Amino acid sequence: MLSRAEMADDEMDYNIVFPDAGTSEKHWQGTKEPVVILLGWAGCKDKHLSKYSSIYNEQGCVTIRYTAPLKTVFISESFGYKELSSTALKLLEVLYDYEVENSPVFFHVFSNGGFMLYRYVIELLAKDEQFRSLCVIGALVDSAPGSGNVRGALRALAATLGPKITPLLRYVLLALFAVTVFLLRIVLYPLTKYVHKNHYDAVQERPPDWPHFYLYSRADQVIRHRDVELFVAAVKQKGASADSFDFVSSPHVGHFRDFPEQYALKCRNFLAACMKDVEGAEAKKRRRVQDQ
Incomplete structure (x- = not known):
């Protein structure tokens, strides 16, 4: 039996699910069950995100689902307004x-929309005294990160606008967005990056020390596969633990839909490996204390 809680107000709109004690004990046997925070892609509906959280709920995990509003992903970040930073703070306070x-x-991050928020979570975990004691064991990243891809960003925005919007308004919004992104994030980026680095560069320059697993596809029409591959190679050079898997044929954030069993297995195996690493580190710490 799962217990659920939802919070919807002017500040946050998230969903948290607690597993029953028996399921947690079965899978984690006396250790604290992991809390999995799922950060949805731009325009993601909670009913879609809940399919991913069920992978972890079945494993006896607590899950928190949250998707940043469209305006913060497509507008605030494009103009360098760090609204997602305060969102990250509220999310960790949950x-x-x-x-x-x-x-x-444990984090499960989707597309650039989720990764933009994750970037600020990483920064808070590194700098804020309140959050330094949190034990982050790993992050799985689905269809991200991408950089400087105006065409892909337009495809993502067009998909999130949906069919209800009028053709004229759709055209105006896409045109304004394209010009803004092209100017601020490509033409002027050599200058604007000193004021506001994009998510791709910020995390690549200072990757966190917990392990990451990047799931992507060369068939992705929104995030270029070479962006993910170059990112993984760059963070590895800095000594960060990063692995990746190419699903080859699945579309953007469509890996679970096209390969449900393989995808779920990769999620479960990576989470289990991260938990094992933590248990090993804690055992070593206990032995050091006993030896002193």
């Missing part, structure tokens, strides 16, 4: 609100 801040924390 862990304290539900008293799960001492549990292992």
Whole structure:
């Protein structure tokens, strides 16, 4: 039996699910069950994100689902306004609100929309005293990150606008967005990056020290596969733990839909490996304390 809680107000709109004690004990056997934070892609509906969270709920994990609003992903970030930074702060505070801040924390991040928010989460975990004690064990990244791809960004925005919007308004919005992104994020980026680095460069320059697993596809029409491959190679050079898998034929954030069993297995195996690493590190720490 799962227990669910939803919070919807002017500040946050998220969904948190707690597993029953028996399922947690079966899978984690005395250790604290992980809290999996799923950060949805731009325009993602919660019913879609819930299909991914069920992978972890079945494993006895607590899950928190959140998708950043479209305006913060497509407008605030494009203009260099760091609205997602305060969103990241509120999201991490949810862990304290539900008293799960001492549990292992795992992220499942989707597309650039989720990765933009994840970038600020990483920064807070590194700089904010309150969050330094959180035990982040790993992150799985689906269809991200991408950089400087105006065509892909336009495809993503067009998909999120949906069919209800009038053709004229759609054309105006896409044209304005294309000009803005092209000017601020490509033409002027050598200058604007000193004021506001994009998510791709910010995380690549200072990757966190927990392991990452990047799931992508060379058939992705929104995020170029070479962007993901270059990113993984760059963070590895900096000593970060990063692995990747190319699904080859699946579309953007469509890997789970096209390969459900393989995708779910990769998620479960990576989470289990991250938990094992933490248990090993804690055992070593206990032995060091005993030896002193």
